[in-house]
Amino acid sequence: MAPKTDRRTQHSEESRRRILQAAAEISxxxxxxxxxxxxxxxxxxxxxxxxxxxxxxxxxLLAEVVEHSYRQWLPRKARWAPPEPxxxxxAYLRDALRQAGASFADQxxxxxxxxxxxxxxxxxxxxxxxxxxxIRAEMLDAxxxxxxxxxxxxxxxxxxxxxxxxxxxxxxxxxxxxxxxVGDPEEIDMNGLQELLALALDAVAxxxxxxxxxxx
Amino acid sequence: MAPKTDRRTQHSEESRRRILQAAAEISxxxxxxxxxxxxxxxxxxxxxxxxxxxxxxxxxLLAEVVEHSYRQWLPRKARWAPPEPxxxxxAYLRDALRQAGASFADQxxxxxxxxxxxxxxxxxxxxxxxxxxxIRAEMLDAxxxxxxxxxxxxxxxxxxxxxxxxxxxxxxxxxxxxxxxVGDPEEIDMNGLQELLALALDAVAxxxxxxxxxxx
DNA sequence: TAAATCCTGTAGTGCTTACTACAGGGTATA
DNA sequence: TATACCCTGTAGTAAGCACTACAGGATTTA
Numbered sequence: 001m002a003p004k005t006d007r008r009t010q011h012s013e014e015s016r017r018r019i020l021q022a023a024a025e026i027s028x029x030x031x032x033x034x035x036x037x038x039x040x041x042x043x044x045x046x047x048x049x050x051x052x053x054x055x056x057x058x059x060x061l062l063a064e065v066v067e068h069s070y071r072q073w074l075p076r077k078a079r080w081a082p083p084e085p086x087x088x089x090x091a092y093l094r095d096a097l098r099q100a101g102a103s104f105a106d107q108x109x110x111x112x113x114x115x116x117x118x119x120x121x122x123x124x125x126x127x128x129x130x131x132x133x134x135i136r137a138e139m140l141d142a143x144x145x146x147x148x149x150x151x152x153x154x155x156x157x158x159x160x161x162x163x164x165x166x167x168x169x170x171x172x173x174x175x176x177x178x179x180x181x182v183g184d185p186e187e188i189d190m191n192g193l194q195e196l197l198a199l200a201l202d203a204v205a206x207x208x209x210x211x212x213x214x215x216x
Numbered sequence: 217m218a219p220k221t222d223r224r225t226q227h228s229e230e231s232r233r234r235i236l237q238a239a240a241e242i243s244x245x246x247x248x249x250x251x252x253x254x255x256x257x258x259x260x261x262x263x264x265x266x267x268x269x270x271x272x273x274x275x276x277l278l279a280e281v282v283e284h285s286y287r288q289w290l291p292r293k294a295r296w297a298p299p300e301p302x303x304x305x306x307a308y309l310r311d312a313l314r315q316a317g318a319s320f321a322d323q324x325x326x327x328x329x330x331x332x333x334x335x336x337x338x339x340x341x342x343x344x345x346x347x348x349x350x351i352r353a354e355m356l357d358a359x360x361x362x363x364x365x366x367x368x369x370x371x372x373x374x375x376x377x378x379x380x381x382x383x384x385x386x387x388x389x390x391x392x393x394x395x396x397x398v399g400d401p402e403e404i405d406m407n408g409l410q411e412l413l414a415l416a417l418d419a420v421a422x423x424x425x426x427x428x429x430x431x432x
Numbered sequence: 433t434a435a436a437t438c439c440t441g442t443a444g445t446g447c448t449t450a451c452t453a454c455a456g457g458g459t460a461t462a
Numbered sequence: 463t464a465t466a467c468c469c470t471g472t473a474g475t476a477a478g479c480a481c482t483a484c485a486g487g488a489t490t491t492a
Contacts, residue, residue: 006459007458008460008467008469009468012468012469015469015470029336029338030249030336030338031247031335032249032250033246033248034248034249034338036448036449037450038449038450046470047470047471047472048450048451048452049452049453049471049472050469050470050471052452053468053469057450058450058451115331115335116247116332116336118395118398119328119331119398119399120245120246120332121328122246133399133400161405165408165409165412166412168396168409169409169412169416172392172393172395172396172409173385173392173413174392175388175391175396176387176390176391176393176395177384177385177388177392179391179395180387180388180391183334183335184349188384189377189381193381193384196381196382196420197389199420199423199424200385200416200420201416204415206419207415207419223489223490224437224439224488227438227488227489228439252478253480253481262440263442264481264482265441265442265481265482265483265484268480268481273481274480274481
């Protein structure tokens with residue numbers, strides 16, 4: 001049981017953190033291949049041997065970047081936990097989208113690198129891509145549960161795939177808006193678009209619900 | 217005036233096409249930095265000197281890949297030309313999204329590389345990224361005009377930014393769905409999600425229109 | 433047939449890449 | 463103080479990178 005005040009341990013963790021931070025910044029700017037160990041050592045101030053001692057390989061370093069950035073990002077975003085009964089759907093959606101958007105603005109590394117990795121398709125898949133996909137699947141599950149809680153029982157019964165599809169559309173649109181804001185930061189009214197997305201999702205859920213009740 | 221039957225010219229254009237094709241495939245799989253001239257020569261069968269004779273640099277080659285892929289892709293996708301009067305909005309949206317989706321499936325290189333470039337943000341911007349952004353801006357303009365034609369005059373008058381914002385949301389969601397399908401090809405009901413997106417856009421336009429008429 | 437042009441094949445350039453061997457300083461334990 | 467361990471700094475490695483010089487074959491023009 002090493003005590004947490006161990007100066008050696010502290011120093012080691014601080015180095016690890018600095019390397020991760022540098023790698024996160026660079027990989028968000030330049031993607032997987034564009035991130036070189038030399039750049040990481042320059043920005044972190046630590047030599048290549050330290051990078052390899054801590055992480056073993058560039059592939060594993062970037063996988064840890066994804067994992068670490070995600071854990072830093074998590075508490076900043078809205079939780080898709082099932083809502084209190086009586087919550088207003090549009091208001092909740094708008095707030096959740098805004099909160100997620102703000103967390104991207106503060107900490108853009110996680111999504112940028114992740115989406116770049118998602119678009120790639122090389123013969124041997126980078127470990128970082130696998131981790132990002134797993135994390136996304138978890139996020140999607142949480143969003144699906146939230147949507148299921150938000151839709152009336154009768155709607156879920158007659159459209160069993162609807163909650164998950166709304167969650168997928170929700171996530172896809174949020175990703176697309178994020179990408180658009182990266183490509184054209186000043187041209188875009190992010191708040192207005194998030195509001196519009198919230199409205200659209202609510203409106204389509206409403207329309208389908210009305211169809212269900214109308215048909216019965 | 218060189219005749220088109222010039223065997224030398226034919227041969228040259230064939231080589232150019234083969235290099236572009238190889239570069240398009242590789243860059244869609246691996247991104248900007250992941251695409252090496254050596255890989256392109258291997259897949260195209262032509263030596264590096266030919267690549268440089270035809271394109272001058274890797275940067276210019278990839279910019280031409282974007283341009284060329286776009287021109288190949290254009291006729292396969294739905295035109296966002298202003299519709300005939302009386303067109304059903306949901307039906308049109310659904311068909312347009314489906315057609316675009318199918319064209320991606322056939323010819324995925326254009327969007328893959330473009331979106332990867334869009335996410336990057338290095339100090340000196342690749343020429344390919346600039347071209348892709350310009351092409352996207354054109355696409356967005358066309359979609360905005362279509363939406364403007366689709367909304368009632370009163371709505372456009374009271375919400376002057378709405379057509380463009382609907383076009384942006386439309387494009388962002390389509391991009392996001394495409395990205396999702398790349399990351400998880402078999403998990404996803406693309407047709408269903410495109411249908412849902414078309415419904416959502418139509419529903420939100422409807423709701424806003426009703427607000428306008430209700431307030432008057 | 434001679435000259436001009438176009439494109440390819442060969443063989444490089446200097447630089448960057450991911451990764452490693454290893455010695456040694458700093459710190460904790462005995 | 464002696465020993466064991468952890469991490470860093472130095473100095474490499476071979477392979478890959480974008481790019482180039484240049485000779486020469488193929489084809490068209492004079």
